[in-house]
Every structure is written in structure tokens, then in C-alpha cells.
Amino acid sequence: xxxxxxxxxxxxxxxxxxxxxxxxxxxxxxxxxxxxxxxxxxxxxxxxxxxxxxxxxxxxxxxxxxxxxxxxxxxxxxxxxxxxxxxxxxxxxxxxxxxxxxxxxxxxx
Amino acid sequence: xxxxxxxxxxxxxxxxxxxxxxxxxxxxxxxxxxxxxxxxxxxxxxxxxxxxxxxxxxxxxxxxxxxxxxxxxxxxxxxxxxxxxxxxxxxxxxxxxxxxxxxxxxxxxxxxxxxxxxxxxxxxxxxxxxxxxxxxxxxxxxxxxxxxxxxxxxxxxxxxxxxxxxxxxxxxxxxxxxxxxxxxxxxxxxxxxx
Numbered sequence: 001x002x003x004x005x006x007x008x009x010x011x012x013x014x015x016x017x018x019x020x021x022x023x024x025x026x027x028x029x030x031x032x033x034x035x036x037x038x039x040x041x042x043x044x045x046x047x048x049x050x051x052x053x054x055x056x057x058x059x060x061x062x063x064x065x066x067x068x069x070x071x072x073x074x075x076x077x078x079x080x081x082x083x084x085x086x087x088x089x090x091x092x093x094x095x096x097x098x099x100x101x102x103x104x105x106x107x108x109x
Numbered sequence: 110x111x112x113x114x115x116x117x118x119x120x121x122x123x124x125x126x127x128x129x130x131x132x133x134x135x136x137x138x139x140x141x142x143x144x145x146x147x148x149x150x151x152x153x154x155x156x157x158x159x160x161x162x163x164x165x166x167x168x169x170x171x172x173x174x175x176x177x178x179x180x181x182x183x184x185x186x187x188x189x190x191x192x193x194x195x196x197x198x199x200x201x202x203x204x205x206x207x208x209x210x211x212x213x214x215x216x217x218x219x220x221x222x223x224x225x226x227x228x229x230x231x232x233x234x235x236x237x238x239x240x241x242x243x244x245x246x247x248x249x250x251x252x253x254x255x256x257x258x259x260x261x262x263x264x265x266x267x268x269x270x271x272x273x274x275x276x277x278x279x280x281x282x283x284x285x286x287x288x289x290x291x292x293x294x295x296x297x298x299x300x301x302x303x
Contacts, residue, residue, distance in 0.1 A: 029192050032160060045161030049190070052198045078162040078187065079202030086201050104205070109164045109185055 029053070044074050051083065060090045076107045126173070127183045128294050129206050130287075131236075133228035134213035135221045136191030139246040142277035143213060144186050147287050152278050162203065163188040171291060175299035182291055186211075196231055204235040209294045211287065212243045212270070214261075217253040222264055229268075240297055242290040243272035249279050 030053060036046035047070045054063035064087045070080050081104035088097035132140040141159050145151050148165045165186045173180040189203045190196070196203075210232055214222040222245070229241055243265050245256075265272040271289065275282040 029160075029190075029195065032158060036160065048161040049195065052195050055198050056194060078164045079199065079205070082205045083199060083202035108206070109166075 042073055044070055044077055047073070048077060048080060048083075051087075055087065055090075060087055063087055064091070076109070078109055081107055124178070125181045125183060126295065126298070127185065128208050128291065129185045129187065130209045130211055130290060130294075131187045131204055131207040131232060132189060132213060133210050133225065133232060133241075134191060135215070135218075135224050138191065138213045138215040138218070138221050139275075139277045140191065140213050141188050143211075143244065143246060143275060143283055143286075144188050146277045146280055146283045148186070150280070152280075154278070159188055159190050161190070167287075169288070169291065171288075171295060173299070174296050175302055180295075182295070184287070184291060193227070196228070200231045200235050204232045207232060207236040207239055209239055209290050210241040211290055212241050214243065214245050214256075216245050216247045216274070217250050217255050219256040219260075222256055222261060226268075240290070240293045241268070241270045242286065242293060243270045244275040244282070244286040245272060246275045246277060248274035248281055249276040 029049065033046045033050050033053065036043045037050070040046075047066055051063040051066040051070065054060075054066060064084065067080060067084050067087060070077050071084065074080075081100050085097045085100035085104065088094075088100055132144065134140055136158065137156060141157070141163070142152060144163075144165050145153070148167045165188065167184050167186065169182050169184065170179050171182050172178070187203060187207070189199070210229065212225045212228060214225060225243065233239065243261075245261055247253075261272060271293070273282050273286055273289065275286050277283060
């Protein structure tokens with residue numbers, strides 16, 4: 001399931017104003033990601049963070065899938081190749097991790 | 110201090126130096142605003158939480174302490190999210206190859222100074238013992254000051270971190286803060302190449 005499809009099937013998230021009506025403090029990251037992806041399913045910043053949220057929730061494979069989407073949209077997204085190497089490493093795929101590290105050397109700003 | 114140069118990371122030529130500098134600090138201390146002021150000389154009072162990774166570049170001319178000649182420094186500024194959980198998950202992605210840290214505290218929130226220890230640990234776990242320069246931001250809000258200057262000084266002195274005040278809003282100290290860090294990094298580089 002693509003991230004945008006997943007969020008499209010969920011209840012309407014609160015707006016940023018509803019999350020932080022007065023304080024303008026940092027909004028909840030999950031809610032911010034949902035809102036950004038609802039507005040633009042190809043929002044590469046939101047997708048990058050979504051990959052991290054998947055990892056936080058223990059879904060390494062799901063994180064990797066989202067990250068691969070990030071890199072299809074923007075192969076030079078800062079830090080994405082190194083993050084990909086980490087996720088491959090967590091899954092025990094050393095060869096893929098090393099390949100991602102080499103891609104990082106070629107693509108990082 | 111060990112050299113901050115990881116194999117394959119910095120690109121040095123005869124007259125250019127490329128430096129990767131990572132911002133550090135809690136959410137809403139003004140990391141993004143400082144970069145915006147430094148790179149674009151702009152300020153926007155609205156708070157927009159950073160999502161993902163933002164990279165900005167600024168070039169400046171400095172004197173290379175190794176040769177005493179002018180050198181063009183390309184500073185690559187990595188702005189990151191101030192969320193602690195994600196900082197740990199993304200630390201390799203953010204800090205791989207970092208050569209310096211600009212650590213940001215908020216003059217009006219005392220806890221943001223102490224939290225810099227955790228940020229520095231996280232960065233150094235990935236990038237090694239890279240130089241850190243602290244800026245205490247929001248200096249325009251002196252009336253709301255929450256931490257004494259002596260406390261800032263003691264905190265930074267104990268860690269060997271030089272520091273100064275900045276205000277992204279007024280521009281006070283911003284250029285000098287970044288410039289100071291670049292000078293420190295050039296000195297460390299020169300020491301490592303001697």
C-alpha cells in the first residue's frame with residue numbers, strides 16, 4: 001500500500017491549528033506527516049520522516065519501502081542513502097547496505 | 110582533538126574547502142531561522158517545524174591557517190528536525206561525515222542548553238569528536254531571559270565549547286557565529302594536515 005493510499009483511508013486528521021491553537025509549539029510529527037502527505041502524496045520530506053516513523057514503530061521493511069519511494073522521487077535527498085544503508089543493515093542485508101553507502105558517496109550534497 | 114576528516118568525506122583542493130556543518134538543538138530554538146538569516150539575510154516570525162532534512166550552502170572567503178592564503182570555503186549546512194526520537198533514528202543519515210556542529214540553545218528556555226549534551230553525544234557517535242560552537246539564540250528577548258550568562262559560560266567552558274549570543278530576528282551575532290565555527294574548523298583542519 002502506498003503511503004498516500006494508507007493515509008487516504010484513515011479518518012480526517014486534525015489541522016495544525018487544531019493541534020496547536022495558541023502556542024505554535026512543534027506539532028506532533030505523526031500528524032504533521034499525515035497532513036503533508038494528504039496535501040501532496042509525493043512530499044519527499046514527509047515521506048522521509050514517514051520512513052523513520054515506520055522504523056520507530058518496528059516496521060523496518062515498511063520504512064525501507066517508503067525510503068525507496070523517497071529515492072525514486074529524489075535520488076539526492078540528503079541523508080536518504082545513508083538511512084537506506086542503515087535499514088538494509090538492520091534487515092541483515094550487508095550487500096545492499098554497502099551498495100547504499102556507495103550511492104551515498106555519489107549523491108550526498 | 111582528533112582530526113574531523115573521515116576518509117572520502119571532505120573535498121579539499123588547492124583553494125577551496127568544503128565543510129559539512131550540522132545544526133543541533135531542541136525544537137523551536139531557531140535552527141532554521143539562523144540558517145535563513147545567515148544564508149538569505151531574511152527572517153520570518155512564523156514558526157514552521159522542519160520536516161525531513163534541509164541542506165543550504167554558503168560560500169565565504171577565509172584565510173587558510175595552513176598556508177596563510179585566502180581560501181574559498183563552501184559551507185554545507187544541514188538543518189535537521191528537533192525531535193529527539195527521530196534524531197536518534199536518523200543520526201547516521203544526518204551526521205555522517207559532519208565536520209562541525211553549530212549547537213543552538215534558546216535564551217528563554219533554560220533546558221535547551223542542557224539538552225545540547227545529548228545532541229553532541231548523538232552527533233559524535235556518528236561523526237567522531239568534531240568541533241562544537243554554541244550559539245544562544247533569541248538574544249533579542251533579553252526580558253524573557255531564563256538562563257544567566259554565568260551559567261551559559263560555565264556550561265560551555267566545562268565542555269570546551271566556545272559560544273556567543275545570536276538573534277536570528279535582528280541578525281545580531283549570526284554572521285559572527287557561523288564565521289567563528291568555520292575558523293575553528295579551518296584551524297582543526299590545518300592542525301591535522303601539519
